[in-house]
Amino acid sequence: MSHKLRIGIIGAGRIGKVHAKTFSTLVPAATVEAVADTNPTAARELAEQYGIPVVYDDHKKLLANAAIDAVVICTPTEFHADMIVDAANAGKHVFCEKPLAFSLDAIDNALAAVKRSGVTFLMGFNRRHDVGHTRIRRDVIAGRIGNPELCHIISRDPSPPTAEYIRTSGGIYVDMMIHDFDLSRYLLNDEPEEVFATGACLIEPEFAKYNDVDTAMVTIRFRNGAICSIDNSRRAIYGYDQRVEVMGSKGRLSTFNMLEDNTQFAGPDGFQEPRALNFFMERYIPAFQTEGIHFADCLLHGATPNCTGEDGRAAVVMAKAADLSAKTGRLVKISEIG
């Protein structure tokens, strides 16, 4: 491979912008060589912003560019699986955004193509690369808290997406909570056995039209006994709320929210600190950077991807179990899904 990792970005939307910025400015070992989007204006604007030399209106054209080593798939979920297959067949290494795909068949098909081709695959769960999460996982594995018993993951967006976004999102479990399902396996270093889910449309009644909810609470039982609660909300007026805690026989590990700055104001009404960092583009910049550097390390220095296609599949299975539980009002076994 060339001295620098040559990246092609597929999809110039919100998350495509995040990765274009990351690989252009925060990963010294990589350069972004091309961006493809079926909306040529979006692709062009992104290319201009980060000095990306080539623009395509079709991901297949990008895949045909021999000067590209690897692609970052940032399109809507429905296209992920086919694009992974296309990329693998073109011999390009793949970094795919979450969720891997909506159907397990599509996922299995895509992962088989990756396997056949021998390309490197990194599943894009950025929160695994957060310094706090990484430290907790390391400490859990090292036994610092003994046997994990209780886990809480709280993830609340600052404001809800549009109903249009919701229409094709696949629902809160596979679109939003997918991060937390992956994080629960990552933090506990354990596999889920049973899932219970319940949700409600409390913020945007319109989401109910698409059989979706905007507020959800899930309980997961893990093989080694730990019980994990995940709550998701599409709106937290105080900013992006991102907290985890794992309690075990010997202690508890947890994270605090990251705030806009480190100041405090003391006035007649008490002590005030600023809002939480507004959203993932602010809160997880360092995690995206670490993730990008990790992808480059995998390809340039033989590091092992810390988030695999199987991890991506496992999170989708959990989301499907949650969906079935929410519909039936009962505990659903992971083994019922696949």
Place this chain on the structure above:
Amino acid sequence: MSHKLRIGIIGAGRIGKVHAKTFSTLVPAATVEAVADTNPTAARELAEQYGIPVVYDDHKKLLANAAIDAVVICTPTEFHADMIVDAANAGKHVFCEKPLAFSLDAIDNALAAVKRSGVTFLMGFNRRHDVGHTRIRRDVIAGRIGNPELCHIISRDPSPPTAEYIRTSGGIYVDMMIHDFDLSRYLLNDEPEEVFATGACLIEPEFAKYNDVDTAMVTIRFRNGAICSIDNSRRAIYGYDQRVEVMGSKGRLSTFNMLEDNTQFAGPDGFQEPRALNFFMERYIPAFQTEGIHFADCLLHGATPNCTGEDGRAAVVMAKAADLSAKTGRLVKISEIG
């Protein structure tokens, strides 16, 4: 009624000691006139410690003492209902510790006796009297956080009780989580509709012999939409973990743990603060005091009990719903229980 409220304590065990101390030293408007326990040594020792003039070996003898205005029932749960009936029939006002009783029939019978006799009844959920909980409820009712959407209640004891205690405790939901069931109704000012519960024996395998668990996670759906998670553990190595949070459309209210003191040590390994206050006898002293003062206010100045027999019954119903859910693995409607 006499100038000071004259209290009789029934039951000289752990919680009897708490109330004997509270009414003897922290409630200026009350005096403790007698204590009854079938174990006369326990009663005598408690009487000596707080200068209580009269000791009985039978609660009926205490109830026959005309110089007593009100009783605090601190016996094991199985005796609560009958003693309430006895006290009501004797014309004594009643403050009864949690849980009200194990069976709804017994509860209904006891509350009917209270009603017939016209005595005042205060249900003893001490956490309602905590200054933080009180402030959150007041703010929720005042609309400070808009419509409540998500709620978390975490309650973890510092160390597990004996297996002997567990044998007659009624199980974690009615013995321990009963506090949190009540607190969820109190904080959200709303009624539960459905309950899902799951638990595990992760700390003391012996508890399983009595069909009990030491770790439990419950999800409750409330009428107005809020979803509440409660977790309980019989052991938190860092001290009594007592946290609540309520998130709504306009904000979030939460409490921090109270620590042993307000110091911090900064050393080579970072910043360290002391343990959480060890258990309820330390953490909730001010709440027990406020509760005692409230009971005196009800009887001396006509205040309305802020925790009624119906509140006590509602928490038992929630505990029974949780128990059924844990056994069946499904969401249980409150209306299924009673």
Place this chain on the structure above:
Amino acid sequence: MSHKLRIGIIGAGRIGKVHAKTFSTLVPAATVEAVADTNPTAARELAEQYGIPVVYDDHKKLLANAAIDAVVICTPTEFHADMIVDAANAGKHVFCEKPLAFSLDAIDNALAAVKRSGVTFLMGFNRRHDVGHTRIRRDVIAGRIGNPELCHIISRDPSPPTAEYIRTSGGIYVDMMIHDFDLSRYLLNDEPEEVFATGACLIEPEFAKYNDVDTAMVTIRFRNGAICSIDNSRRAIYGYDQRVEVMGSKGRLSTFNMLEDNTQFAGPDGFQEPRALNFFMERYIPAFQTEGIHFADCLLHGATPNCTGEDGRAAVVMAKAADLSAKTGRLVKISEIG
């Protein structure tokens, strides 16, 4: 001595009320038998509030009461020394509020009378009895932070006293910072060598009429090398600000302010916690209680007073050094004062 310590309160003003309440309700081993004040209405009202049986309009009458074991001197500073002499001569044990007196001659005279009479003397620096301060001193002495190098004491009242109070207060150093001078010796377990002080009238220009300031900053060099900064303000709009920190070769110990409750509100403007406890009557209730119990322990069980007349004198010497420094703009040696 009788089973219970029989206390007489001299002075029914603000601090007299604090000690009357403390010894009446928070020190089980003591009873308040009498209160004396030249303002009989004040004495009578205080007596009624706490059920104190006897009221005097002259401290000498109180001292003549054989049923009193010990007095708590709560009068204005100008009367302290003479009253200590009177009490000692009457064979009453003495607990004297800060500051000991304005002049060193008066102090030496009073302490000589105490010595001659053999009564027990406790100097009333309540902050020594704060659980946080006590823990820091214990840890400093145990070597937890190695050699103390830097110390900060911040003490800010919520709102300024009246100009009338200031007129006879003796000035900020001897009236207010006296607490912090004592605390610096207590926390560092070391003796001061040199003092630099500077102050300004920033809040109440009227205080300047009495040659006083409302804002002051003092630097103290201790024998073993530590340098300590004390700041005082007569007004902190967010409540009584009480913080200390001691940094040494092996770490740093510090305290946080105590807030009105343990809640947090998260809203559109960020995270808010309540005001600091408003003033010493709220913030130091537990310290006053511990101090009262300590005084009873000294007299009933032979404990050694943890704050002596010499400690009271040392703080006044520091205040005088500060005053001289503020007037001359130079570092003043403790040995220049006495």
Place this chain on the structure above:
Amino acid sequence: MSHKLRIGIIGAGRIGKVHAKTFSTLVPAATVEAVADTNPTAARELAEQYGIPVVYDDHKKLLANAAIDAVVICTPTEFHADMIVDAANAGKHVFCEKPLAFSLDAIDNALAAVKRSGVTFLMGFNRRHDVGHTRIRRDVIAGRIGNPELCHIISRDPSPPTAEYIRTSGGIYVDMMIHDFDLSRYLLNDEPEEVFATGACLIEPEFAKYNDVDTAMVTIRFRNGAICSIDNSRRAIYGYDQRVEVMGSKGRLSTFNMLEDNTQFAGPDGFQEPRALNFFMERYIPAFQTEGIHFADCLLHGATPNCTGEDGRAAVVMAKAADLSAKTGRLVKISEIG
């Protein structure tokens, strides 16, 4: 000027590395074109690390390079003034590290050369660019805390430099506290009038050989009345301690330390958070980036430097006043120095 700002780094030591990294990787509008150091190995290594194309062994050769727009002066303090003159005469814009110089004559000479030549000059006090400090200054100017009355600046390095470094550093006031002197003017938006300083050699007795101290406490009176305390230590075992607070008539603004991550461990000994970020290279990365972007903005888009040569001079004057105060034990007027 060319589209991108072309930077030359003069001095390849510790701070030269920081700026080489900043301008190479964190300031998109700038490129580093050359580095000069009398130690050619140091220059070459730095050039290699960041892909800097040209290396010089003499700053004058760098100044002769017409492809360079501006220089960042990162040499030892003794060379600053002459290099500013050389750069100004060569028509290069100048960003000079702190302190400006040791002597006021040299400073005045250098600033005159800057003025004559018309080049842009930015004084390098990186802490002005910290987001917390910037917010506090903005709020102070906006009147959020009313009239500033008390200010604390605490700055403690994690571990002492070598005695060799101390030998030519100019002493703690001009080498280390210079940052805090500038910060006091920046935060309070006010000018100092009088300074008192005291220090001690508590960490490294060897520093005393060079008439330096490792621990210092300074008090500054400002024109508008505020009193500011600065403490500096060459060693804080818990990491780089960087805190400020400003208290005024309407409130208090302060900063917290930034820690290694946002995790907490709760165990048998209490609650633990990680160390403070170790030193300025970690703690102030974002401030150095903002500073670099600001320098580029000044040159590319006409922004006004937010830290001038006069600011650099004012801090040196304060350092000299502190030095004189420490030697004489008296309050020194700023007007005595210059």
